[in-house]
Amino acid sequence: xxxxxxxxxxxxxxxxxxxNSKTFSSYIDYMNRDEAIRNKSFNRYSLYNDYMGNPxxxxxxxNKDTDLMNxxxxxxxxxxxxxxxxxxxxxxxxVFSFDNRWLEKQxxxxxxxxxxxxxxxxxxxxxxxxxxxxxxxxxxxxxxxxAIHYNTKHIHVHVAICEPNPTIQRGKRxxxxxDIMKNKxxxxxxxxxxxxKDINNIIRKDIVDSKKNSKIKEDKKLKELTRNVIxxxxxxxxHWHYGYNTMNDAKKYLDEMxxxxxxxxxxxxxxxxxxKLDKQDDVFKETxxxxxxxxxxxxxxxxxxxxxxxxxxxxxxxxxAYIKREDELDKIVNQKKINKxxxxxxxxxxxxxxxxxxxxxxxxNEFDSIKNMDYYQRLQYKIDNGINI
Numbered sequence: 001x002x003x004x005x006x007x008x009x010x011x012x013x014x015x016x017x018x019x020n021s022k023t024f025s026s027y028i029d030y031m032n033r034d035e036a037i038r039n040k041s042f043n044r045y046s047l048y049n050d051y052m053g054n055p056x057x058x059x060x061x062x063n064k065d066t067d068l069m070n071x072x073x074x075x076x077x078x079x080x081x082x083x084x085x086x087x088x089x090x091x092x093x094x095v096f097s098f099d100n101r102w103l104e105k106q107x108x109x110x111x112x113x114x115x116x117x118x119x120x121x122x123x124x125x126x127x128x129x130x131x132x133x134x135x136x137x138x139x140x141x142x143x144x145x146x147a148i149h150y151n152t153k154h155i156h157v158h159v160a161i162c163e164p165n166p167t168i169q170r171g172k173r174x175x176x177x178x179d180i181m182k183n184k185x186x187x188x189x190x191x192x193x194x195x196x197k198d199i200n201n202i203i204r205k206d207i208v209d210s211k212k213n214s215k216i217k218e219d220k221k222l223k224e225l226t227r228n229v230i231x232x233x234x235x236x237x238x239h240w241h242y243g244y245n246t247m248n249d250a251k252k253y254l255d256e257m258x259x260x261x262x263x264x265x266x267x268x269x270x271x272x273x274x275x276k277l278d279k280q281d282d283v284f285k286e287t288x289x290x291x292x293x294x295x296x297x298x299x300x301x302x303x304x305x306x307x308x309x310x311x312x313x314x315x316x317x318x319x320x321a322y323i324k325r326e327d328e329l330d331k332i333v334n335q336k337k338i339n340k341x342x343x344x345x346x347x348x349x350x351x352x353x354x355x356x357x358x359x360x361x362x363x364x365n366e367f368d369s370i371k372n373m374d375y376y377q378r379l380q381y382k383i384d385n386g387i388n389i
Contacts (some may be wrong), residue, residue: 014173
């Protein structure tokens with residue numbers, strides 16, 4: 001039996017109308033009326049009366065800068081909206097709608113006292129509208145205001161935006177823009193930045209960065225897995241990054257290294273990470289609903305993939321440093337051999353620079369093909385003899 005889709009705790013919708021619409025005129029007419037009159041007349045100035053009945057209670061208007069607009073501010077706003085209509089501006093109406101049970105669970109609403117954290121809701125609306133008007137390139141030319149409407153099941157925020165001196169004619173917003181508006185709104189409302197920061201700190205600092213511990217570098221199992229990575233690296237060093245397709249053979253050993261490292265040294269940190277990811281995943285499901293379009297349906301899996309990618313690249317950085325040291329040692333040893341050869345007065349062999357370059361060119365391909373195997377053999381020797389790499 002298929003599972004029922006979980007309804008989202010927050011819904012964001014957007015509509016727009018042109019200047020000659022009656023709804024535009026009605027919104028202006030009722031902008032500076034008291035809350036009781038605006039409650040009764042909601043269906044006249046809202047584009048959403050088809051599924052939103054008249055609210056039980058409406059707060060005073062707020063805008064970008066003010067939580068409660070006074071009479072003078074409302075009159076000024078009314079004049080700007082009238083000017084916008086006269087100049088044929090588009091009027092956008094955005095609605096942020098809640099499932100009241102979701103608000104209660106997030107600690108934003110008390111159903112017994114009917115109290116809502118209006119300040120937090122208004123700040124979240126500001127963050128969302130800020131993005132929306134920047135996306136439309138009207139941040140400097142628009143004006144907007146909004147109000148919170150209380151209903152038994154669905155508290156919602158109604159926002160109207162227009163341009164007194166229009167710069168654009170197209171009003172439609174893409175689904176991507178609406179999704180980001182909702183993300184901005186929810187993240188501000190739930191202080192999600194702190195949750196994301198905690199998760200990222202566990203991945204980047206507590207697990208990946210602490211790999212620099214000297215005891216880990218002496219781990220024989222990790223050395224053996226490093227040997228397998230080196231043996232399977234692509235010839236082109238520019239491809240030595242976890243995300244390259246040419247790294248597939250080496251990647252499985254990098255993933256083994258990461259799993260072994262976590263199981264051996266970071267079991268508690270990884271357990272904490274999973275707990276936080278599960279908690280955040282639940283919040284996303286409650287907020288955005290469940291379905292194919294859900295933006296965060298793969299959030300947990302993606303963060304674990306990010307951990308493996310960061311660990312893989314960290315191991316590769318160490319491998320590159322090891323190989324670079326070996327190359328430098330080779331150069332020193334080879335230079336000593338050359339110096340010894342030329343210091344031997346009985347030697348009659350003279351090779352010009354041009355001839356030397358031709359020899360190097362002829363041997364370069366062969367050299368590249370055996371070089372990784374050479375590193376592998378040297379590393380195997382060090383592992384067998386307990387030598388640090």
